Amino acid sequence: MLSFKRDHPDADYRDVKRVANHHDRESPVLFSRDEDVYLADIDDVQRRQDEVVRGAFDGVLEGGETVVALGCGWGYNLGVLAAAYPETRFVGGEPTENGVALARELFADHDRVRVEPFDFFDDRWRLLEQVDGRVVLFTRGSLTALPTAEPVVSETLPEHLDRVTAGVHLEHVYELHPGETLLGLLRREYTRLRDYNTDLLSALEETPALDVTTVTYDVAGGNPLHPLSEVHWEPT
Template sequence: MEPVALDDLPRHSAWAISLLDPSRDPPSTPGAYTEIATYDDIYAYLLEQYREQPVSRKTFSNEIKSRGRGNPDVISVEERLYLATTTELLGRERDAVRDALYPILTGGETVVDLGCGWGATFGVIAEEFPGVTVVGGEVSQHGVTLARELYSDTDRISTEPFDFYGEWDLLPEEGPTVVFTRGALTTIDDVEPVIDRLAARAAADDIIGGVHLEETGPHPDTLLGLLRQRYATANDYNTDLVSVLSEHPDLSVTAVEYDVIGANPLHPLTAVRWRPI
């Protein structure tokens, strides 16, 4: 990967230009990617495409990740910017999922991926941790259907309808369970009631911990950090996860790793782990 100077970020990011010059219109509709309808439309389109031209999961993932990106394009890792190919980005994202889950999984657990979309992390989790079962939950029915069709060849992976503010029937009643999210909690209005419910289930059931790869704050007091906070605010993203977890009396935050990977360098993933007290 080739390093990129922060001064060069506007050459690669229309949003960076907009944030640095408020007189410019934003390059996309602010807040669109916090709406369920947006994702349902995306998954409906992808499902139709997949049915018309079935491809391997690896090819499908590569095609999804490359859409709207240059090859190479700018990414972030640990607050540094790089030009990376789609293949390099996917490798970094795979490493981020594996490294986030590795300290908590020993084998035999069920990983419940809440807000899983079409199941982008399923294959990584199942391949890197062959002793676990993966259960995905997704609010978009098109997302559920697409995930089921993509992973129909393995009984270790399943997907069920799920709403953060609805019923949580997909959580196993027995056996060690790890709750996982990637880029889901940042899209909901208020994470506090979700964390409260997770803590209650952890106290009553066999949830042994949570692992999150989320675009969350706090962002550092640097130019890049300030741009990231302005980007999150402009797009109605929730960045409260770390603060909510840290203040919860029944949970202990065991790790926070900022900017493990940012496919969008203005909206990077932070790895967070917690366990019940």
């Protein structure tokens, strides 16, 4: 995607996402919502996923905050959110060099969006420490590949809650997959085969510094075997 952007300097984040979506797939594609699975056009699926990202912040942002997105990739969701919430700043942290480089090219002229290098396994998250004012913490699908969520959630995160007013996660939550339905069992097995973590929700709920306020299962499944669920928390 970085080479596409450099070959097409006028392309914005939506153009890059459209190319990525159509690179190895053709419509219709499978999509899930509320444990229903159906076929949909690729671009329609993206619109629905964007609605979920925007909607996750309804009632959370008052204006003047900074949303810090950990593991933000090349920043597509930051672009979606910045367009929807013009009074909010967005800072992304991304482990990969290419992700940071592409984000910086895409948002070079955007004064409310920036992306910096970041690693979940750092002892201190300097990205958060460098943000002034109120912070809303956000992740979308970036916690999945951690072998376990527990150390990050229960040890590192609480060290950075002095200015965090809320947490919003759109993540793959193993604990929510029902064990009595075929779809739920398939989703559990998919997680195990891919060696994704299975303890995100329990880690959040068992961390004394956090109060999990809402949990909504299967809000968007671009991969119906690995859907996103929405989790909100506040510092205690």
